[in-house]
Amino acid sequence: MPATTTVSRATLNRTTLARQALLDRADESAATMIERLVGLQAQEPLEPYVGLWSRLATFAPAELVGLLERREAVRTLMMRRTLHLHTAADALRFRPVHHAMIVQRTASVRAREISGLDPDRLAEVAEPRFDEPRTTSEVARAVAAEWPDVPIPALSDLVSVVVPLVQVPPRGIWGRRAAARNLTLAGWLGDVEPAPAEEVLDELVLRYLAAYGPATSSDVRAWSGLAGLPAVIKRLRPRLRSYRDDAGRELLDLADAELTPADRPAPPRFLPAFDNVVLGYADRSRMIDDEHKHHSVAGARFVLLDGRVAGVWTSTGDAESGVTVEIEPFRPLPQRERTALTAEAERLAAFLGDGTEGRVSYLP
Structure with missing residues (x-):
């Protein structure tokens, strides 16, 4: 195809959805999907479960729980200095090339508070403190005597990046709430020589x-x-x-990748907070209109209709009482579209409720 070929925004949208398994759910494992997406955003510890459910033909939370508990997947800082869920192999392979950026971004934000602090020295004294799962605040307080003028929150923030860390279970385990306790990436997964x-x-x-x-x-x-x-x-x-x-x-x-036709039907889908299918671009217009893009940095969970962000959703309840999925569309929904969206929302409510039938409601 000639280099001058123009690809419309609609074609970009459908191609992205196809590659992200948001047109047709993929018949593959959670580990394969995590690798396919080069990780899932995991700032909110349980959100990746929804991201996988929306993309996989068969997915149960126990599959991801098993990956985390067997150390085959981890939650660690990576792209854009944000927490991502990666396979163990990808975490070990990609963290070294991201490390300098992660440290630099944090140091830049905290520049006034950490004047004179040597990140390499902080890493040297902090790393041995992660001999068992600890919060970064605990480690910051333990080493604070060397930097008495640095506020603990700033020191904790720096500790979280100068040492490559993994947030270990039970953090990120379905149905559980737990503090973000960390071990070193090497301590959790083993020490591996970085690739070139x-x-x-x-x-x-x-x-x-x-x-x-x-x-x-x-x-x-x-x-x-x-x-x-x-x-x-x-x-x-x-x-x-x-x-x-x-x-x-x-x-x-x-060179050998195919484009997906712009007229390919796109079913309703529910995205978790901070999903990279929206955040993973400088120009997000293939997925979301400019008037709504402020929601993407606020942690909104998006509804996709006809392949584009068309609303936000929240959930309340639990497996015992049943989960309610509440949808706030950005525009009036034709009956056909509303029917299809409600059916998908009912499936989501049952997933979030561990099989218990849930409910769907709409905000005006």
Whole structure:
């Protein structure tokens, strides 16, 4: 296909949904899906369960619980300095190339409070304190004597990034609430020699495009938080295909990847908070209108209708009483659309209620 081919926003939308298994649920394992998406946002510890349920043909919470308890999946800081759920192999492979960015972003936010603090020295004294699961605040208080002028919240924030950490179970276990206690990534998964950075960055960009493409180089940076990607993209160009979007910007994609037709039907879907299918771009217009994009950074759980964000949802209740899924559409819903959305919401309520039949309500 010629480099000048223009890909419409509607085609980008359907292609993204297809690659994210949000058109047709995938008949694959939770671990495979986590790898396919290059991780799931996990700032809210239980949200990845909904992200997997919306994408997998058969998914029960026990599957992800098992991955976490067997140390085959972990919750750790990664892209954009946010918590992500990754397979163990990806966490070990990708954290080294993100580490400097994670530390730099935190140090920049806390610059006034941590003046004179050496991050390497903090890592040296903090790491041994994670010999058993601890909160970062506990460790910050334990080492605070060396930095008496640094407030504990700032020191805790720095501790959370200068040492690569994993939030260990029971944090993130379905049906449980637990403090964010941490062990080191190496202590939890084993110490592994980092792969060459160029090799890892090439893989990261290629896997991003496989799951989120076609996308601009700005999209790749916005998703990852990493600088220095132009050199990676230059190195990868022989393996990529180039398009243009409606605004004339270059879109990159895998050379053998297919586009999904814009007229492909898109069923209703429910997204968890901070889902990367919305957040994973500099230009989020393929998924959400500008007038609603402020919801994406506020942790709203989105409703997709005809492939686009068309409302938000919340849930109340539990397995004993039944879960109510409450939907607030951004626009009036035709009866056909409302019927399909209600049916999907009923399935979601049953999932959240561990099989107990739930309810669906709509806000005006």
